[in-house]
Amino acid sequence: MLVIRNSKIYTMADRIIEKGYVVVKGKKIIKVGDDEAYLEPIISESRDIEIIDGDGLVLLPGFVDCHSHIGGMNFSESTSIDDLNEMTNSVTANMEAIYGVDPKSPDFKYSYENGITTLGITPGSGNVICGLVFATKTYGDNIFDMTIKNPVALKVALGGNPKRTYGDRNQTPSSRMAIPNIIIDSFNKAIKYLEEKEAAELGKGEMPKYNRDLEAIIPAIKKEIPLKIHCTQFDMMTAIEVAKKFNLEFSIDHAWGARDYIEELVESKCSIVFGPLGSIKSFGEARLIDIESVIELDNRGVLTAITTDAPILSIDSLVHHAGEAVRSGLDVERTLRMITINPAKILGIDDVVGSIEEGKDADLLLFKGMPTYNTNAKLINTIIDGKIVYSSNP
Numbered sequence: 001m002l003v004i005r006n007s008k009i010y011t012m013a014d015r016i017i018e019k020g021y022v023v024v025k026g027k028k029i030i031k032v033g034d035d036e037a038y039l040e041p042i043i044s045e046s047r048d049i050e051i052i053d054g055d056g057l058v059l060l061p062g063f064v065d066c067h068s069h070i071g072g073m074n075f076s077e078s079t080s081i082d083d084l085n086e087m088t089n090s091v092t093a094n095m096e097a098i099y100g101v102d103p104k105s106p107d108f109k110y111s112y113e114n115g116i117t118t119l120g121i122t123p124g125s126g127n128v129i130c131g132l133v134f135a136t137k138t139y140g141d142n143i144f145d146m147t148i149k150n151p152v153a154l155k156v157a158l159g160g161n162p163k164r165t166y167g168d169r170n171q172t173p174s175s176r177m178a179i180p181n182i183i184i185d186s187f188n189k190a191i192k193y194l195e196e197k198e199a200a201e202l203g204k205g206e207m208p209k210y211n212r213d214l215e216a217i218i219p220a221i222k223k224e225i226p227l228k229i230h231c232t233q234f235d236m237m238t239a240i241e242v243a244k245k246f247n248l249e250f251s252i253d254h255a256w257g258a259r260d261y262i263e264e265l266v267e268s269k270c271s272i273v274f275g276p277l278g279s280i281k282s283f284g285e286a287r288l289i290d291i292e293s294v295i296e297l298d299n300r301g302v303l304t305a306i307t308t309d310a311p312i313l314s315i316d317s318l319v320h321h322a323g324e325a326v327r328s329g330l331d332v333e334r335t336l337r338m339i340t341i342n343p344a345k346i347l348g349i350d351d352v353v354g355s356i357e358e359g360k361d362a363d364l365l366l367f368k369g370m371p372t373y374n375t376n377a378k379l380i381n382t383i384i385d386g387k388i389v390y391s392s393n394p
Contacts, residue, residue: 001024001025001042001050002024002025002050002052002388003021003022003023003024003039003042003043003049003051004022004051004052004054005020005021005039005051006053006054006055007019007021007054007055007059008020008058008059009022010061010333010336011061011355011356011357012060012336012337012340012341012354012355013341013355013357016333017032017033017034018034019034020032020033020034021034021036021039022356022362023042024364024383025386026386027361027362027385027386028360028362028386029359029360029361030358032356032358052366052381054366056368057368057380058366058368058369058370058371059356059364059365060115060336060364060365060367060371061340061341061353061355061356061363061365062115062116062117062118062353062363062365063116063117063118063339063340063365064116064117064118064119064120064305064339064340064343064344064347065118065119065120065306065308065310065318065339065343066119066120066135066305066307066343066344066346066347067253067307068119068120068121068122068307068308069084069121069122069311069312070101070107070108070111070119070310070315071101071143072084072097072100072121072124073124073311074105074107075311082124083101083102084097084101084121084122084123084124085123085124085125085127086127086131087126087127087165089127090128090129090162090172090173090182091127091129091182091213092123092127092130092131093129093131093132093154093212093213093214093217094131094213094215095123095130095131095132096131096132096134096151097121097122097123097131097132097133097155098132098134098143098144098147098150100123101121101136101143102143103141103146107311107315110314110315111315111316112138112139112384113316113379113382113390114315114316114318114379115318115365115371115379115382116138116316116318117137117138117139117353117363117365117384118135118138118148118343118347118349118353118354118363119135119136119138120133120134120135120152120153120228120347122153122155122228123155124161125157125161125162125230126157126165127157127162128157128162128179128182128183129155129156129182129183129186129213129217130155130157130230131154131155131216132151132153133151133228133347134147134149134150134152135147135148135149135150135152135348135349136148137384137385139385139387139389148349148352149348149349151219151225152225152347152348152349153226153227153228153251153347154216154217154219154220154225154226154227155227155228155230156183156227156229157229157230158176158179158180158230158231158235158238159176159179159231159235161230162179163175163178163179176235176238180241184242184245186214186217187217187220187221187245187246190214190217190218191246193218194214196208220248221246221248223248223249226248226249226346227249227250227251228250228251228253228273229243229251229252229253230253230254231252231253231254231255232255232256232288233256233257233260233288234257234260234261236255236257236261236264236265237261239252240264240265240268240270243268244268251270251271251272251273252265252271252273253273253307254273254274255272255274256274256288256289256290258272258274258293259290259292259293259296262296262300265297265302266297266300266301266302270302271304271305271346272294272297273304273305273306273307273343273346274293274305274306275306275307275309275321276307276308276309276312276313276321277289277294277306277321277322277325291324291325294328294338295325295328295329298330298338303342303345303346304338304342305339305342305346306318306321306338306343307343319372319377322335322336322338322339322372323335323373323375325338325372326372332370332372335372336371340354340355341355342354361385361386362383362384362385362386363384364383365379365381365382365383366380366381366383367379367380368380380392
């Protein structure tokens with residue numbers, strides 16, 4: 001058993017406890033509160049208990065980045081690695097990111113040493129329909145044991161990435177016009193395939209030939225998982241129109257230039273994964289990084305999260321990206337939601353991670369100072385599944 005007491009607790013469940021405790025048994029949180037009368041018998045009667053005095057410290061849920069490529073991409077080695085882009089066909093819906101990820105990548109260690117305990121790992125955006133996203137913890141040896149849920153979304157990409165991948169080969173898509181047509185055609189085929197399957201099950205026709213790509217699209221059609229759409233600027237309008245055509249649930253990932261389309265984004269009821277916020281304003285799709293959009297989208301009730309898009313930008317910089325939102329005027333607690341409970345909701349795993357609540361996984365962070373606000377805030381402990389996986393000196 002593990003007890004953390006005397007800390008200020010930001011539960012991310014609409015409750016801040018000024019001086020409270022969290023009790024952990026095994027991998028789960030079993031009690032959160034500030035009633036010391038409840039705590040004392042537990043401490044006195046437990047034979048195997050570790051107590052952390054969090055006096056003067058801030059206790060937070062583990063951070064979540066719901067758009068990452070770590071373990072499957074690495075640009076820091078002498079030879080770069082990309083095992084999350086199967087760029088042999090513009091439609092690779094059945095590709096599962098989980099099979100391309102190395103849990104021994106140092107980026108996982110960088111993650112939990114900087115407070116990131118959960119990731120949504122997605123295939124890259126070189127294809128139009130890229131494949132299936134999964135959610136994982138950042139600590140462990142076996143990616144399948146580390147995984148929380150697979151799949152959590154179907155990744156598709158608009159804009160420059162797939163256009164550049166195939167246009168450079170004189171293949172389709174070589175223009176923005178072709179990309180939505182590929183998505184629409186694939187989804188129409190999946191709907192017909194599903195209808196034929198359902199009819200065959202009722203004895204009203206033959207079962208269609210098994211198609212792995214169409215099988216992978218069906219959960220999105222049924223709203224069992226959302227689309228995760230890589231796009232920025234005016235491509236966001238295309239994303240909304242395509243999603244509307246099939247009545248899909250979806251997130252828009254990156255979303256640079258959202259300030260020009262706030263009304264449309266709010267009306268679409270999509271979620272937004274904004275970032276990286278710390279990117280250099282440069283050419284093409286990265287020329288407009290409008291951090292103020294994060295504030296406006298949050299004010300308008302849009303479920304918004306922040307991403308580093310690691311390893312495009314380093315995974316350990318997530319808290320600094322969130323700090324840019326605070327520097328631009330976003331409330332600290334609202335910002336913290338964008339790297340805890342909000343991305344957990346977007347991934348559909350908020351029943352187990354993203355907040356400090358009884359029954360949830362014991363993924364916890366102890367900080368000296370308030371991250372996102374204090375530039376010198378220091379991570380003291382990272383706890384994943386009830387285990388202290390990182391410690392530093394206060």
